[in-house]
Amino acid sequence: MLNDLEFAYTPVRDKVRDLREYLDAPKLRSELAVIEQKLSDPTLWSNPELSQPLMRDRKRIDTLLADDAELARRVGDVDAYFDLAREGEPVEEDLKREMDALSKFAESMETRTLLSGETDQLNAIVTVHPGAGGTESQDWAEMLMRMYLRWAEQQGFKAEMNDYQDGEEAGIKSATFTITGDYAFGQLSGETGVHRLVRISPFDQAKRRHTSFASVFVSPEIDDSIQIDIKPDELRTDTYRSGGKGGQHVNTTDSAVRITHIPTGIVVQCQNERSQHKNREKAMKMLRSRLYEYELEKKRQETKKLEDSKLDINFGSQIRSYVLQPYRIAKDHRTKVDFGDVDRVLDGYLDPFIRGYLLMRRNGGVPVGTADDDDLE
Structure with missing residues (x-):
C-alpha cells in the first residue's frame, strides 16, 4: 500500500513544486516591501485613486504568501507521515487523508493563480434572463439563479438581490444580484453566455423532452478606483x-x-x-x-484577441448544456469539460467549469477537456 501511495503522491508533489515556483515567495516579499514603503507615505491616504490599488495589491500578496506557507506546511505533514510509514508505523489512513487534502488545496490554489486580470478580484453582478419558451425557460432561469446563489453560499460569499421579477406561472422573468467576495468576478467571468437545459418537462402532461435556454451576464462591480465617465x-x-x-x-x-x-x-x-x-x-x-x-x-x-469566449452573447452561442434526460451530464462546449453529477452542478458545484475556463483563458483559448459535443446531440 505504501508503494501505491508514493506513486499517487508523485503528481501531487510535482504540482506543489510548480505552484511554489510560480508564486516565487522571495519575489513576492520584495514586492510587498515596496508597497509597504509607498503606503508609509502619509500624503498617499488623501488620494484614494492611488491608495486603494496599493491596498488591494498588499492584500493579494499577503494572501499568496499565506498560501505558499500553507503549502509548505501541508507538504511537511505528508513527508512526516511517509517517514513514519517507512518505519513501520500504521499511519497509511492518516497519510492518505493528508495527501487528499493537499491535492485539493493545491488545485484550489492553482485556480486562484489563474485570476490575474485587472477586475478578477472584484465582486460580481450577475443577471439571468430566460429565453424563448415561456414557463419552461422561466423555470430554467430560476434554476440557474439558484445554482449561482448556492455557489456563492458554498464559497462563503454574500449574495444580495438587486432586481427580481417573478414568472407568470413559475420561475422568473429576470433576476440581477450581486455576489460579494474576493475574486467573485474572476471566478464567474466565464459564466456569461447561453445555458441550455434538456429534460422531461414537469409542465408537459405528455412527459415529453424539452430544451430550454436562459442567458447569464456577469460584470464586475466597479469601485471608485476605476473611473467611468457617465454624463x-x-x-x-x-x-x-x-x-x-x-x-x-x-x-x-x-x-x-x-x-x-x-x-x-x-x-x-x-x-x-x-x-x-x-x-x-x-x-x-x-x-x-x-x-x-x-x-x-x-x-x-x-x-481581435481571443481573451475569452464572451464576445458573442446570443441564443446561438450556448456555452454549456445540462442534460437530465435521456442521460445525465453537464458539459461546457468551449472548454470541453464535462461532469456527470449534473444535480451536484445545479446545486452550486461549479469548480470544474470555473477551473476549465480559466485554464483555457490562460492557454489562449485552447480547451482543456476532451469530450465530444456529439454526445449531447
Missing part, C-alpha cells in the same frame, strides 16, 4: 412601483428605478430597496459595471 444628459431615469416578492412597501410607492444609458442602450433596474434613492444608487453602480464591461468588450473586438 447625466446621456441617462434616462424612470421610476415605477415595485412588483414581485416583498413587504407592505411593495406596490405602494414609485420606489423602483430603471436607468437607460442612451448611447449604448444598456438598461439597468433596481427595485429591492424601500427608498427610491437607494434603488437609484444601486442601479448606478450596476450601470457603471455594465459600461466598464461594454468598453472592455469593444477593445477586445477591435484588437
